[in-house]
Amino acid sequence: MTHGTFELDGREVPFSPGQTILQAALAASVYIPHLCYHPEFKPHGSCKVCTVKVNGRPMSSCTTPAQEGQQVESNTPEINEARRTLVQFLFVEGNHFCPSCEQSGRCTLQATGYALGMTNPQFNPLFPNRPVDASHPDILLDFNRCILCELCVRASGEVDGKSVFALSGRGITKHLIVNAESGKLGDTELSVGDKAVEVCPVGVILRKRKGFDEPIGRRRYDIAAIDEFAAAAPKGGTP
Amino acid sequence: MTTLETAAKPEGLRRIAIDPVSRVEGHGKVTILLDDQRKVHQVRLHIVEFRGFERFIQGRPYWEVPVMVQRLCGICPVSHHLAAAKALDLVVGAKTLTPTADRVRRLMHYGQILQSHALHFFHLASPDLLFGFGSAPAKRNVVGVAAAQPELARQGVLLRKFGQEVIRVTAGKRVHGTGAVPGGVNKHVTRAERDELKAALSQVLEWARAGVQLISRLHLANRHLYDTFGTAKSNLLSLVGARGALELYDGTLRARDPDGKILFDGLDCQQYRSRIAEEVKSWSYMKFPYLSALGPEAGWYKVGPLARVQNCDVITTPLAEAERAAFRDAFDGAITHAPLAYHWARLIELLHAAELIARLLDDDALSEGPLTATGPRRAEGVGVIEAPRGTLIHHYKVAPDDLVTMCNLIVSTTHNNTAMNEVIREVARAELDGREPTEALLNHVEVAIRAFDPCLSCATHALGQMPLLVDLVDAQGLLVKQLRRDSP
Numbered sequence: 269m270t271h272g273t274f275e276l277d278g279r280e281v282p283f284s285p286g287q288t289i290l291q292a293a294l295a296a297s298v299y300i301p302h303l304c305y306h307p308e309f310k311p312h313g314s315c316k317v318c319t320v321k322v323n324g325r326p327m328s329s330c331t332t333p334a335q336e337g338q339q340v341e342s343n344t345p346e347i348n349e350a351r352r353t354l355v356q357f358l359f360v361e362g363n364h365f366c367p368s369c370e371q372s373g374r375c376t377l378q379a380t381g382y383a384l385g386m387t388n389p390q391f392n393p394l395f396p397n398r399p400v401d402a403s404h405p406d407i408l409l410d411f412n413r414c415i416l417c418e419l420c421v422r423a424s425g426e427v428d429g430k431s432v433f434a435l436s437g438r439g440i441t442k443h444l445i446v447n448a449e450s451g452k453l454g455d456t457e458l459s460v461g462d463k464a465v466e467v468c469p470v471g472v473i474l475r476k477r478k479g480f481d482e483p484i485g486r487r488r489y490d491i492a493a494i495d496e497f498a499a500a501a502p503k504g505g506t507p
Numbered sequence: 508m509t510t511l512e513t514a515a516k517p518e519g520l521r522r523i524a525i526d527p528v529s530r531v532e533g534h535g536k537v538t539i540l541l542d543d544q545r546k547v548h549q550v551r552l553h554i555v556e557f558r559g560f561e562r563f564i565q566g567r568p569y570w571e572v573p574v575m576v577q578r579l580c581g582i583c584p585v586s587h588h589l590a591a592a593k594a595l596d597l598v599v600g601a602k603t604l605t606p607t608a609d610r611v612r613r614l615m616h617y618g619q620i621l622q623s624h625a626l627h628f629f630h631l632a633s634p635d636l637l638f639g640f641g642s643a644p645a646k647r648n649v650v651g652v653a654a655a656q657p658e659l660a661r662q663g664v665l666l667r668k669f670g671q672e673v674i675r676v677t678a679g680k681r682v683h684g685t686g687a688v689p690g691g692v693n694k695h696v697t698r699a700e701r702d703e704l705k706a707a708l709s710q711v712l713e714w715a716r717a718g719v720q721l722i723s724r725l726h727l728a729n730r731h732l733y734d735t736f737g738t739a740k741s742n743l744l745s746l747v748g749a750r751g752a753l754e755l756y757d758g759t760l761r762a763r764d765p766d767g768k769i770l771f772d773g774l775d776c777q778q779y780r781s782r783i784a785e786e787v788k789s790w791s792y793m794k795f796p797y798l799s800a801l802g803p804e805a806g807w808y809k810v811g812p813l814a815r816v817q818n819c820d821v822i823t824t825p826l827a828e829a830e831r832a833a834f835r836d837a838f839d840g841a842i843t844h845a846p847l848a849y850h851w852a853r854l855i856e857l858l859h860a861a862e863l864i865a866r867l868l869d870d871d872a873l874s875e876g877p878l879t880a881t882g883p884r885r886a887e888g889v890g891v892i893e894a895p896r897g898t899l900i901h902h903y904k905v906a907p908d909d910l911v912t913m914c915n916l917i918v919s920t921t922h923n924n925t926a927m928n929e930v931i932r933e934v935a936r937a938e939l940d941g942r943e944p945t946e947a948l949l950n951h952v953e954v955a956i957r958a959f960d961p962c963l964s965c966a967t968h969a970l971g972q973m974p975l976l977v978d979l980v981d982a983q984g985l986l987v988k989q990l991r992r993d994s995p
């Protein structure tokens with residue numbers, strides 16, 4: 269049921285009641301870059317990559333409700349530059365070595381970087397020291413790549429009912445933790461079929477021993493760029 | 508070992524450093540220490556590549572390793588990819604691979620041998636060999652070859668392209684593919700891909716044959732130079748296959764002494780440490796491996812084409828076997844240690860790789876059948892292959908939590924470390940002793956290094972194009988003279 273329309277980069281976009289700008293845009297096959305939004309979870313607006321200008325003011329499109337007659341700017345050089353900077357920060361805050369990462373070609377961060385025309389790291393990498401947690405028999409946690417999107421936190425709590433993950437600390441010290449006395453994944457109830465394992469958009473929560481079974485060249489974003497996915501999947505969003 | 512490695516009295520000697528000033532990280536540097544009479548007293552090849560990589564791999568999940576190790580060396584990533592996968596096959600219990608995995612990996616490997624050997628000969632070495640080591644640097648490069656012998660240059664480019672195509676269809680990408688996984692491979696080669704490669708085969712085989720003809724002609728036409736330039740006797744090490752055949756992908760280790768007597772044979776690669784030890788020297792980051800039974804003084808050896816072609820008893824493909832026989836006859840059945848004979852041996856191998864590719868492309872296991880195998884998990888594995896530049900050893904220990912706890916790598920260029928040092932000493936002694944160093948003389952040192960095709964970034968610049976800084980420094984550290992060559 270269409271409720272009204274707003275204007276996105278000069279184009280009329282219809283929306284239904286309760287839809288955010290991002291949801292309506294994706295439903296109309298228009299890609300707005302985003303990282304912490306996932307169609308199956310309540311948006312919480314932390315990464316700011318989905319920022320647009322609504323009637324001239326910067327807002328997160330994943331949390332801003334669509335309203336009749338809004339003037340929304342998204343695909344402008346200025347906004348894309350800001351988004352690119354945010355993504356570049358994420359790259360240097362963690363250890364993202366795409367060439368040897370098993371998620372290369374199916375990683376949302378990498379694909380978003382490409383979509384935003386990011387070609388170099390721009391800032392000096394911080395090279396944080398983050399050892400992996402291999403204590404679980406079937407799942408590996410590689411903290412090096414966490415972008416703090418909280419999707420696993422939400423999935424584990426809301427869908428799996430296990431609350432295995434949480435974020436702790438503030439600002440630059442904010443990091444992912446495992447809810448177990450030992451702090452080790454092996455001491456949680458997490459299992460391979462859990463939503464929390466599937467939902468990580470980057471390469472933190474990994475099924476062990478599977479890394480390169482899917483050949484490079486045949487992966488999700490090898491086949492089509494992330495914005496083309498949005499265009500091809502009207503209901504979607506790009507988890 | 509000659510006495511030239513360490514001068515008895517370093518004080519009062521002058522130092523010449525051949526220092527490639529390159530923006531590419533990691534370069535070789537040759538230091539020649541002369542005395543007042545310009546006699547060579549001390550020669551050292553400094554190599555700073557391959558530092559710290561083993562530590563980098565520790566603590567990483569094992570399935571990442573075959574992809575990660577490709578970053579070890581921009582020059583032969585496929586070889587590291589395969590050696591690591593072979594070592595980890597054992598960890599995941601895949602003692603025997605599926606026919607598909609065996610064929611796809613072999614095809615990938617032979618593609619790498621072909622493209623690497625073609626690049627080395629046609630792009631890097633042929634300018635020296637065709638125009639002479641002392642000829643004008645402006646001419647002595649691949650552009651010079653293209654001008655003087657356009658057809659030869661074209662064949663070199665196309666041979667290399669063919670090898671890269673073979674790598675692409677097996678590994679997924681031309682560089683840094685992911686085709687091999689612990690226990691097998693992750694994709695088939697389609698019939699269409701095979702047909703496309705097959706269409707180019709007759710040309711590839713013809714050019715590969717012509718390449719061997721060319722290098723044997725060059726060698727025989729300038730016999731004295733080719734046989735004596737930098738020649739230093741050493742042991743030989745390589746894999747061999749069944750019945751002592753030349754084997755590049757999987758076999759057992761064999762070593763011969765400088766006269767060709769077999770020192771050991773049929774050594775299971777898992778046991779490499781029972782026969783090979785590594786010595787550390789204060790002046791080099793690179794270790795010096797040697798055959799432990801002979802000790803570091805006498806146990807150093809050569810690896811790579813010249814070692815392999817003479818270590819084996821036979822080559823299993825007819826054209827290359829005929830060329831091997833011709834090579835042997837040219838040296839009256841004796842072992843040659845001439846660094847410049849590496850080129851001839853390398854082109855025999857290029858022909859062999861082309862023949863093996865031709866044979867494999869008819870094998871339907873490439874296109875159908877299971878990709879991986881498994882078995883009882885093991886804590887440790889050693890993978891050895893014959894990379895384009897020689898024997899390559901990867902050794903890992905993996906904990907039950909799947910993380911790598913130990914990694915030991917001996918790369919081809921490390922095996923050849925002492926041999927390269929010895930050859931440079933020979934050249935320095937013959938070419939530099941008692942004479943004022945000139946650019947042409949210093950080039951000879953580079954030609955000697957290049958014969959080994961070391962995987963050093965400095966060695967991938969065409970000769971005459973390598974930016975060089977040559978310092979003459981006296982014992983007090985004062986710069987006496989500087990020779991400099993910038994890249995054009």
Ligand code: SF4
Pocket residue numbers: 413414415416417418419420421433444467468469470472473
């Ligand atoms: S582990 Fe993955 S899903 Fe969880 S917060 Fe980090 S990036 Fe997001």
Ligand code: FES
Pocket residue numbers: 301302303304305312313314315316317318319328329330331
């Ligand atoms: S803030 Fe909207 S997708 Fe992250």
